[in-house]
Amino acid sequence: MPYLAAAVVLVGLIAVLNLLLTLALARRLKEPGAAGTTHSGPPVVLRPGSRPAAFASSTTDGEPVTDATLPALVAFFSAGCGPCHAQAPSVAEHARAAGRENVLAVIAGDDPELVVTLAPDVRLVVEEDQAGPVSAAFQNEWTPALYLMGDDRTVLATGGRLTDLPLPARG
Secondary structure (H helix, E strand, O other): OHHHHHHHHHHHHHHHHHHHHHHHHHHHHHOOOHHHOOOOOOOOOOOOOOOOOOOEEEOOOOOEEEHHHOOOEEEEEEOOOHHHHHHHHHHHHHHHHHOHHHEEEEEEOOOHHHHHHHOOOOEEEEEOOOOOHHHHHHOOOOOOEEEEEOOOOOEEEEEOOHHHOOOOOOO
């Protein structure tokens, strides 16, 4: 009987130690920059300082879009993406304030609701899937993904929300 009591105490101590280690790991993963991450946005290939590959496409209004004519903000959305639907109104609002010509939205797939939310306020490209010309040029496979572009068409910052980007303050 004393062996059984000792075994129960030992298993209990191991369980408590396991719980403490799990809680410490969970707390560490919640910290900004945990696990070697350097940004708070989606997993993107194009990092700040890099450029998208050459591409040519056109907006739903028939305007040509190329890598040489990229606006200040490029946003990627996909059909059926809940977070995309949550972010689309803020991107449209930003475009109303910054000017339609300064925002390009790319929707992968058929999502009329996203088109209605974005089309009046942003330049909009609809691609069949995430292998379309703009998505492929950015090597973008995650949505929502936003890219803040510099005047020289290099990526300045990336994020999954507008609040992740160092956008100029509105006056």
